[in-house]
Amino acid sequence: xxxxxxxxxxxxxxxxxxxxxxxxxxxxxxxxxxxxxxxxxxxxxxxxxxxxxxxxxxxxxxxxxxxxxxxxxxxxxxxxxxxxxxxxxxxxxxxxxxxxxxxxxxxxxxxxxxxxxxxxxxxxxxxxxxxxxxxxxxxxxxxxxxxxxxxxxxxxxxxxxxxxxxxxxxxxxxxxxxxxxxxxxxxxxxxxxxxxxxxxxxxxxxxxxxxxxxxxxxxxxxxxxxxxxxxxxxxxxxxxxxxxxxxxxxxxxxxxxxxxxxxxxxxxxxxxxxxxxxxxxxxxxxxxxxxxxxxxxxxxxxxxxxxxxxxxxxxxxxxxxxxxxxxxxxxxxxxxxxxxxxxxxxxxxxxxxxxxxxxxxxxxxxxxxxxxxxxxxxxxxxxxxxxxxxxxxxxxxxxxxxxxxxxxxxxxxxxxxxxxxxxxxxxxxxxxxxxxxxxxxxxxxxxxxxxxxxxxxxxxxxxxxxxxxxxxxxxxxxxxxxxxxxxxxxxxxxxxxxxxxxx
Amino acid sequence: xxxxxxxxxxxxxxxxxxxxxxxxxxxxxxxxxxxxxxxxxxxxxxxxxxxxxxxxxxxxxxxxxxxxxxxxxxxxxxxxxxxxxxxxxxxxxxxxxxxxxxxxxxxxxxxxxxxxxxxxxxxxxxxxxxxxxxxxxxxxxxxxxxxxxxxxxxxxxxxxxxxxxxxxxxxxxxxxxxxxxxxxxxxxxxxxxxxxxxxxxxxxxxxxxxxxxxxxxxxxxxxxxxxxxxxxxxxxxxxxxxxxxxx
Ligand code: SF4
Ligand code: SF4
Numbered sequence: 226x227x228x229x230x231x232x233x234x235x236x237x238x239x240x241x242x243x244x245x246x247x248x249x250x251x252x253x254x255x256x257x258x259x260x261x262x263x264x265x266x267x268x269x270x271x272x273x274x275x276x277x278x279x280x281x282x283x284x285x286x287x288x289x290x291x292x293x294x295x296x297x298x299x300x301x302x303x304x305x306x307x308x309x310x311x312x313x314x315x316x317x318x319x320x321x322x323x324x325x326x327x328x329x330x331x332x333x334x335x336x337x338x339x340x341x342x343x344x345x346x347x348x349x350x351x352x353x354x355x356x357x358x359x360x361x362x363x364x365x366x367x368x369x370x371x372x373x374x375x376x377x378x379x380x381x382x383x384x385x386x387x388x389x390x391x392x393x394x395x396x397x398x399x400x401x402x403x404x405x406x407x408x409x410x411x412x413x414x415x416x417x418x419x420x421x422x423x424x425x426x427x428x429x430x431x432x433x434x435x436x437x438x439x440x441x442x443x444x445x446x447x448x449x450x451x452x453x454x455x456x457x458x459x460x461x462x463x464x465x466x467x468x469x470x471x472x473x474x475x476x477x478x479x480x481x482x483x484x485x486x487x488x489x490x491x492x493x494x495x496x497x498x499x500x501x502x503x504x505x506x507x508x509x510x511x512x513x514x515x516x517x518x519x520x521x522x523x524x525x526x527x528x529x530x531x532x533x534x535x536x537x538x539x540x541x542x543x544x545x546x547x548x549x550x551x552x553x554x555x556x557x558x559x560x561x562x563x564x565x566x567x568x569x570x571x572x573x574x575x576x577x578x579x580x581x582x583x584x585x586x587x588x589x590x591x592x593x594x595x596x597x598x599x600x601x602x603x604x605x606x607x608x609x610x611x612x613x614x615x616x617x618x619x620x621x622x623x624x625x626x627x628x629x630x631x632x633x634x635x636x637x638x639x640x641x642x643x644x645x646x647x648x649x650x651x652x653x654x655x656x657x658x659x660x661x662x663x664x665x666x667x668x669x670x671x672x673x674x675x676x677x678x679x680x681x682x683x684x685x686x687x688x689x690x691x692x693x694x695x696x697x698x699x700x701x702x703x704x705x706x707x708x709x710x711x712x713x714x715x716x717x718x719x720x721x722x723x724x725x726x727x728x
Numbered sequence: 729x730x731x732x733x734x735x736x737x738x739x740x741x742x743x744x745x746x747x748x749x750x751x752x753x754x755x756x757x758x759x760x761x762x763x764x765x766x767x768x769x770x771x772x773x774x775x776x777x778x779x780x781x782x783x784x785x786x787x788x789x790x791x792x793x794x795x796x797x798x799x800x801x802x803x804x805x806x807x808x809x810x811x812x813x814x815x816x817x818x819x820x821x822x823x824x825x826x827x828x829x830x831x832x833x834x835x836x837x838x839x840x841x842x843x844x845x846x847x848x849x850x851x852x853x854x855x856x857x858x859x860x861x862x863x864x865x866x867x868x869x870x871x872x873x874x875x876x877x878x879x880x881x882x883x884x885x886x887x888x889x890x891x892x893x894x895x896x897x898x899x900x901x902x903x904x905x906x907x908x909x910x911x912x913x914x915x916x917x918x919x920x921x922x923x924x925x926x927x928x929x930x931x932x933x934x935x936x937x938x939x940x941x942x943x944x945x946x947x948x949x950x951x952x953x954x955x956x957x958x959x960x961x962x963x964x965x966x967x968x969x970x971x972x973x974x975x
Contacts, residue, residue, distance in 0.1 A: 233905040319973040360737040450875070451831035451850060455814040456773045482965045495833055495852035496877040500965035503875055505900070509849045510808050510827045511790075519768065521787060523811070526745060527773025527793045573975055645975065 228316055231296035231309045232684045235273040239266060243287035250279040250288060255650040255662055276643040278652035287412050310573070311558055322482075322655070323573035324646035325340060326473060326565045326610055326632060334584035334717065339726065341707045342692040350691040357687035360696040361627050362556040363464075363604040364389035364533045376696040387557065390444075390464050392627060393422030395698055396617060398675075399562075399608050399629030400446050400466065400537075402428025404481045404490040404502060404567035405646070406635075408435055409666040413638055415439035416672030421679045426629070429468060429479055429504055431493040432458050444535065447524065449478055450504030452494035454549035456527060456695045464532055464557075465524050469508070469517070470539030472566025472583070472609035474575040479504035482570055484649040487658040514547075518554035533557035540586030540609065544594035551603065552594060558604035558630065561586045567612025567631060567632040570647030583609045584623060588721045591624020591703050600703075623721065624703040637678040638671040732756045737763035741787070747773060751775040766806065771797050788825070791818050794835070807844065810837040813860070817934070819944045823866070832860035832879065836937075837956065840945045842866035845894075846874055853878020853904055863941045870894035877903040882934055882950060884941065885909040897921060898960050900967055906960040907934055909952070917960065920967030926959040 232272060237258060241662075244266070256272045257482025258279070273290065278287045284457060295307050343349040350357070350725040364387055369427050371383040412435060418425045419442050426444045427436070431453015435444065445462030447454050457726050459465055470476065481490075481502035491498040512515050521534050536551045537560035538544060548559045568576060587607045594600040598624060607620040608629035617628050632642065639653035646656035654666030686698075709726040710718045732751040736744050744767055749757050756762065757778055761770070764784030770790050771780055773793040780799045782790075788806040795814040800821070806827035810818050826844035829837045833852045839862075844858075848862045849871065853925045860879040873881050876898060885891025892908045899918025907930065917923070924929045935953060942949040 313973060316792055318974040320971055322972040323975040418942075449850075451812050454793075454831070455833060456775060456814050459773065459793065462877075480968070482972075483969060487946055492854055495854045495858065497853075497965050500877065501968055503902070503968065505875060509846050509874070510811060510830055523769050523789045523792050526742065526769040529746075529749075529773075530742070572972075602938045633820060643806050648974070 228239045228312055231312055232293070233271040233273070234293060235270060235275050236291045236294040237268050237270045237273050237279075238289050238291075239268065240285075240287045240289070243283055243285045245287075247284060249282050249284065250479055253278055253279045253282045253652060255652045255657075255659070256645075260447065261726055269627060274643040274645045275641065276645065276652050277641040278639075281639075284357040285433065297314070301391065302450065318533045321573040322445060322570055322647050323576050323644060324567075324569060324571070325642050325644040326567045327577050328571035328644070329577045330535040331582070333610075334582050334713065334721070335612075335619055336713050337583070337713045337724065338617055338619050338708050338721075339711055340615065340622070340689060340693065343694040347694045348693050350696050352687040352691040354643075355691070355696060358689060359394050359683060359697070361392040361395040361698060362389040363392065363535075363606070363626055365402065365603065366601040368510060368601055378638060387532055388531055389557075389697070390424060392424065394679060394686075395485060395621060395625075395627040395686070396421075396679050397423050397444075397606070397627055397629050398425035398634050399566075400426030400444070400629040401567075401569070401635075402429040402430030402446075402452075402479075402481070402633060402659070403433050404428075404452075404656055407487070407651075407657055407663040407666065408433055409668050410635075410638060411436060412668040412669075413666065413671035414634060415442065415681065416668060417634075418442045419671065420676040423679065424463060427462070429453075430481070430490065430502075431495075432461060432491050435459065435490065446537075448503060449506070450494075450509040452496070452502060452504070459524065459528050462532065464535060465528070466535040466537055467517070467556075468504075468521055468537045470537065470541070471513075471568065472539050472562030472564055472580055473537030473568030474571040474665060475541050475573070476506060477563070477575060477581045478506040480567075480570055482647055482649070485658050490658060514550035514554065517551065521554045523554045535606070536561055539566075540583055542581060544581075544586045548590040548603070548605070549593050549597055552597075552599045553602075554592075556603060558606055558626070559590065560606040561590055562629075563607070563609030566608060567611060567635075568646075583607050583611075583620070586718075586722050587620060587625050588623045588705075588723075588728065595703070614682040614689065617682060618686055618689045618701065619708065621701050622704050622707050623723075624705075631680065634675050637674045638666065641645050657727075730756065731758045731760070733760045734740075735763055736761050736765075736767060736784070739767065741767040741769050745769060748774065748780065752778055756788065762804075765962075768806070771799055779933075785822075786820075788823070791816065792892045809839075810835065810860075810862070813837070821870055821945070826869075828864075829860065829862040829881075832862065834858045834860050836861045836940070837864070838863045838865075838941050840865045840963055845858070845869040845870050846871045848872060848876060848879070848881040849874045851876050851879035851881070861937055863937050864891075865941065865945065865947075867891045867893055871896040871899060871918070873901055873904070873906045873921075875899045875900040875902075879904045880934070880937070881906045882937055883908045884938070886947070886952075892916060898962070901962045902965050902967055903962060905930075908958050908960065909956060910958065912958040912960065915934070920963050922958050922963040924959045926955060926957045930957070930959055931955065 429448035564580030604626040607625035770786035790809040804822035823841040898921030
């Protein structure tokens, strides 16, 4: 007896009265939902991923899409998803692969934190007429400055400063590799960070030649697979990031399915064409915090101590202790990637169940570093599930110096969070290497969209700061008195070191 | 200034590397480092056409990210010599620690005696023109050539009964080739690795590297150039493709 098929996930319909038979939907759908039979457009809803490309391109707004038109017997425990996953695994015996971030309805701590504002005393600041300081320096800060006063009145800084990364806004774009996303997508992001005076991560796929003109805005990544890593790559980056873990899959490595390893990706990564790119969980030269320090120092030594080195870890329960170790390893920044972080391909069970929220991780890391008197030795970058400028302001108030955005930047380029990135057929030309699909993404246009997003969030940030009577981002950092918890339990408030509303 | 001598006694690796870079900038073609005792990162990221003779024991990550130089170690070497090396040659007149040739992308590493665990892990290759080579005179330990994506690992097993001692050979291998002198028991192979025939073509392929090894270490190649080798290659370029299904 066969298990049969599970019901389709989405139901696509065309308003036949509206439709003008232009056939654009057929051309637009890379998943093959539409085809033509005689003169009629036939719809295979089962193939639909809700990527919305057809909807956005239909000149007549004739297409509609509904989620889950078929009900199961309702059950609070055995949800339709739980049942369908079992059917899938009973049929295949395999690990379920998924894309994008955690898709479980955990409560979002950000949404239970409110920012404060000034009323009457300590008046708010009007960002329209007052300068707001959003410039952010990432890297070590000296504990104290030693200054030499000359006889002629000049002063000279005696303390040797370590290289810092200078950002015009505390918003950066996180690491999405060439391979996971297309070259046009990377180019769009690169142009956007150049326009807005900030930085983006290359991901672990190396640096394609086309990105070289933007290298001064690039943070080059070194992951366990060491794809595309050579001395020129390290020298090109404005900073270097060691990837230990990723929020969407703490404890496991990276995996780029062979479908996406085209000629150019194979060349940039130095792996055979069409083979899986495997970056295993551990770096095989790191088995202790001392080994990590060794890798940090080897990267600094290779680049003559001229570049900041970041270490990225997934938000896990001992992130604070690990970060304290990282702070002592010569690293300049620690990136904490929360459990809502995106992913091109990850086992679903990891994406939805492993790790902790970024809000709690950042707060505990910041607190631990302060308790140990080493907060100035390292910057903290928060990433994983940041959806708007309020999330950014809250992250900074919880202790981050800056944030990485990922999915948000992709949405600005068209992504509809359909979660099918690992299939390599992204109709928006983002998570694909298929030339006809990549072509759909125009780096000129999309870079402006991404830059606009960064600009608008930066504007909103200054408004939020002004309302709180703060004119410098440094005064917002770790300023938890600007936050109150709303309907958060005592334990969580304690970890966040935030008072409840009304207190 | 063709030849420069540096006494590394008691020196930290950063000033030592600075002196090496300075010598290279001044046109040195040969640099002799005396009294090396565990300094890490020697020649880290160095791009040059220079020979560095290291007298003593080199520390971890010798020649990491290096592109071009030749490093000759008169002594043993700590872990990961040739780590993510791009080009050049490392010759070790002794043994090396774990993760020798980690992620090596080009160039050659010759170890006279033995290496530790995870030798040649993640070695990479781009087509035929960029092929890293690791040659071990003695034996290797577990997880040799793990996740290997390209290149050649050659274990000669000179004076050894069992040149590849432990399990996990080539686990996750998806490119390149591991050649081990003598028989290798099936149970020592890792997931994704399989034995392939060692024939005339393979012998011809390894011959120049065997000869180069013998040249460095003053040995006779004749006894090593026969068919007594086991060849290990990827079972597939996608060892984990069958592990996943779609959401
Ligand atoms: S794109 Fe819209 S108008 Fe054109 S054929 Fe499809 S449904 Fe009809
Ligand atoms: S990048 Fe493309 S495939 Fe991935 S979620 Fe967005 S639209 Fe879907």
